[in-house]
Amino acid sequence: MNKFYITTPIYYVNDIPHIGHAYTTIAADVLARYKRLKGFDVYYLTGLDEHGQKIMEAAQAKGVEVQKHVDEMAEGFKKAWNKLEIKNDGFIRTTSEKHKKVVQEFFKKMMEKGDVYKGQYEGWYCIPCESYWTEIHLKDSPKNKDKKKYVCPDCGRPVKKVKEDTYFFKLSKYQDQLLKHFEENPDFLQPVSRKNEVLSFIKQGLKDLSISRTSFTWGVPIPGDDKHVIYVWFDALINYVSALDAFDGKNYKKYWPADVHVMGKEIIRFHAVIWPIMLMSVGVPLPKKVFGHGWWTVEGKKMSKTTGNVVDPIALAEEFGVDPVRYFLLREVPFGVDGDFSRASLIARFNADLANDLGNLLHRTLTMCEKYFKGEIPNPKNHKFDDLSKELVALSEKTIDEVDKSMNALAFSEALSKIWKVIGVANTYIEKEAPWKLAKAGETEKLEAVIFNLLEVLRITAILISPYMPSTGEKMLSELKASDIRELSFGKKLAGKKVAKGQPLFPRLEK
């Protein structure tokens, strides 16, 4: 059986889950569910990054023990994913013993390889912003009018030169090897626009990376030198293998390398430069693909805590339903580019796509099945009795393959629009075949074929949308009495069963 290992980043617990986290997690969940549907042995990993200075400070501010603080935050994420119907196989936390063990092992291996050395880090630091700056940035910043004294490009306050003992990781040593990997694996990093950015970053020359800190203690200590804790990113990236019990656990042997790491565009560089080089250093295969998706703005504005326009996915799911939210996020914008979230566009999608197109198609078809056949699914002699029927059947068969291509390319929006194309054609098919006329004229054979075709198209549609909208998919299948008929091919298995029409799936929303 083919395996499929997919991950989200581990989220920093210094924040409650917002729509950005939910987006990544839902997208990965959709792909994981789809692959399971296709018979893959899937491992879907998500988790939390719980180390670092900010976490420590947040706990202190709250007056609780750090571990207790992160345990509480972790509950919030678990609850959120549960609500959003995320079906993950693993949940890794960087404070877990198994993770810390692998991090240290990783570090030792790199040390043995001669890829880690002790040195001094020098840089410009803005204390209030907690950010480091390079000379180039400082020089170009319009705020640095007085060239003699650098100020922070963000806040305008003076920056301080800092010097610190640290362990360095020899990124520079692997520069050429990494470039070669990009050349030989054109699909390693997607979308392409991001790939170009990363390539130009690598080509400008990689500097060795400082991978330890002495300014705080909430982290994984460096083996043999516990004044230093391991830099949080370094710690965090290792989650992808520690969760599988690297380096000799069963899961590690079965699932690594990852088939795809899914993430927001802001952390691509860590995954497409640092992580691959870490793996090269310890001699482990690289992930097959790294995908950086876009960001959401909200009502046209950048989402930020200070603006207070952060969208809470749970509240949204409670208002509109989990499935419509999942659908909207993946349908509205191509995965990989930025998009705008607004109530108006969510409602528009809900009404146009879910209520009018899909929900109404199911409802009207079931009504006709009840009305003309007492709900019993017909078994037509020749279901492809005319060109329209042949086209409908052919399109739905073709769509199964087309959707597969889109899914494998993480083109979620494209996959959905292909599915909705079939829904549209099915609605047109009803109009043109006019079952009500066939019924009046007593053309039973044709009527049987039309209703059967529609039900079968709906069954296939239900399966194809189920990774996106798990509850809706199940509900449709149960109304079609097809909960146990999961074949993704057009057939006659439905015939003879009695449909169980329910309430409309998506009652229209008033604006």
Added chain:
RNA sequence: GGCGGAGUAGCUCAGUUGGUUAGAGCAAACGGCUCAUACCCGUUGUGUCGACAGUUCGAAUCUGUCCUCCGCUACCA
């Protein structure tokens, strides 16, 4: 400053290697239908294809200049 991307209908976008009347979805208007959630089906429109100049028989598509917006340019995550 350097590198890269984008600017096409009211909105969101598609437009392969330059070739006949520039497309889709949504929104709007009108018509049809009645199985259906005021739903569905059909018809309809406006676009100086960012600006200017050039190459060409012919350019949204190639070249140049300019304007606007955005991304990346290393250590908070």
